[in-house]
Amino acid sequence: MGKKKLKAGLFSMTCCEGCVFALFELNQMFPKILDFVEIVESRVLRETNPEQELDIAFVEGAIVSRGEIEKLEKIRERTKFLVALGACATIAGIPGQRNALPEKIQAQLQSKAIKKPLDSVHKLSDFVKVDFELQGCSISHSEFLRVLLQFYHKFIPRLEDIPVCKECKENQNQCLLLKGIPCLGPVTYAGCDALCPTQNAQCIGCRGFTKDANFESLRDLFREMNVSEQEIKNLFTYFNADPFKKEAKNNA
Ligand code: SF4
Ligand code: SF4
Ligand code: SF4
Known part of the structure; x- marks a missing residue:
């Protein structure tokens, strides 16, 4: 393969980690995917290279704490392209259900938390520039492959506004x-x-x-x-x- 492999990082905020696991399933279905991508950072794979610049960062999960905002900002600084992975990251998803609770219950939850969370649960784009949103709970394998190949060939993927x-x-x-x-x-x-x-x-x-x-x-x-x-x-x-x-x- 003539082209250089993309250096990718997989990151998880607050979520079930199901979207990153969907990526591992994809790797089993299409092992050739590793001809295009090298995963240089992933908690699940126990790969940590915090100084490594990234071509593409895939971030799943919603943002519920100041620590996660800082973690997300650091990822944004070191990557050329940031993809929000799944419902938690794109629309706050299941963790975001807290935002719809009556205020009284939200206040009770806050008071019982061991570490004080943010007042509400956020999607990634509330804090950093997100280059593409891969939607769904969990993500679609075929959509992920399409976006990855488009990025590899320097096309900017876009979201189709159809229901x-x-x-x-x-x-x-x-x-x-x-x-x-x-x-x-x-x-x-x-x-x-x-x-x-x-x-x-x-x-x-x-x-x-x-x-x-x-x-x-x-x-x-x-x-x-x-x-x-x-x-x-x-x-x-x-x-x-x-x-x-x-x-x-x-x-x-
Ligand atoms: S139909 Fe599609 S968008 Fe709707 S809940 Fe099912 S997977 Fe999600
Ligand atoms: S979008 Fe669904 S599968 Fe993906 S991390 Fe969130 S809850 Fe898990
Ligand atoms: S056509 Fe009917 S069943 Fe199908 S997605 Fe639309 S509302 Fe749902």
């Missing part, structure tokens, strides 16, 4: 809304090949909300379907506590 419904229709699924099942496909970024609806399960928004998402109309439809207010709130905030809260405030 899950488009892929769901391409798969010729019967719409779950017609069966009275609330589904977030109309407001969620595509890219997972409509994984959940294709298996008859509602989309719960793990790839984040599209820029022009029409929450109001979808919420009205859920109400017409007799979905309870609590269930609607749970569905909208399962992965996306922040956008839902902002949107709710705007409509207050």
